[in-house]
Amino acid sequence: MRNWNISRQRYWGTPIPIIKCNKCGIITNKNLPVILPLNLKTKNNNPLKKNINFLKEKCIFCKKKSIKETETLDTFFDSSWYYIYYYIKNGKNIIDFKPIKYYIGGIEHSLLHLLYSRIFCIILKLIGLIKYNFPFKKILFQGLVLNKSFYFFKKNKKIWIEEGKIKGKNVIFNGITKMSKSKKNGISPKKYIKKWGADALRMYIVFVAPIDKNIIWNDLKISGCYRFIKKIWNFFNKFYKIKKIDTFNEKIINLENDIKYCYKNMKFNIIVSKLMTILNEFKKENVFNMVSILRFLRNLYPISPFISSFIWIILGFKKKYGYINKFNV
C-alpha cells in the first residue's frame, strides 16, 4: 500500500482519537466517541486549536490535564467503510453484509478510494467481522464532461473567464478540460431546462455517449431529444383511437429484450435509440399490444421520468397497475 497521510489541518472531518499529555506523551483517547463542536467559524485556520471546551481532556494514565488532537481525518477515511455503517445502524448484523454490487465513480477514485476501501475490507475480514475479500463486485468509472476553458492576465495574475464573457478581452485558450468551478467552464443546466425541459436534457446526457466515455460539451443535439419527446407526446395523444390486440410484434419484443440487456449492462445511450425504433414501429401499425405500450413507458421512465409518469397517470395506468416505477416490465 502507498503511504496515506490521513490527517489534515482542518476541523471538519472525523476526529482523530489521540490526546497529548505533557508527561505521558501522545496516547490513545479512550473517551469515545470524540465529538466535534458545531457551528465553528473558520478563517484559514483550525478553530479547534482555540476551543478550550473541546481541547481539555484528562490523561488516562496520570489523570493530569492534557489536550485533544485538533487535526481531523481525510474524508476518504470514513467513506472507505461507511456503506457498512448504513447497514448496521438499522440494527442489522455486520456479518450478514454482502459486498456492494456496483461501484460508480469518477476515475479519480481508481487509485485512492478503492485502494483504501480494500484495506478496510482486509482488516475487517482479518478480525472476523465480515466474510468477503473485496468490498465491491463491479466497478464503473463514469466519463467526464469536458469544456473549453479560457483565462487572461491581470497584474500578472491568471484570471479564469467563462466562454460567454470573453468578447473584447485578450484571452488565452487553455484547451479542453474537465468542467470545474475554478476554471469557470462549467455549464448550468438551468438554461437548457428552461428551453427544452429537464426530460430532454436528461435524455441528451444519457444519449450523447456511453457512460464511461468522456464527452466534450456540445448542445447541438438536445433539440433531437426534445423532438423525440414531442413525438411520444403526440403518439399518446392519439392513443385512444388505436385498436388493441393480444399478439406481440416480434421486432418490438426483440428491441425490448435489447433494452433489458442494456439496462443491466449500463448501456443507457443505446436504450434511447432502441426506444426511438420502438416508437416508429408503434406508429407504423394501427394496432398494438398493450403490454408493449406499458413496457415502452416503463423503459422510458429512468431516462425521462416526467413525461413517462405523466402519460402513465393521465391514461389511467396508475390506477390499474400502480406507480410506473413499481411496474414490472
Ligand SMILES: [Zn+2]
Ligand atoms: Zn498523562
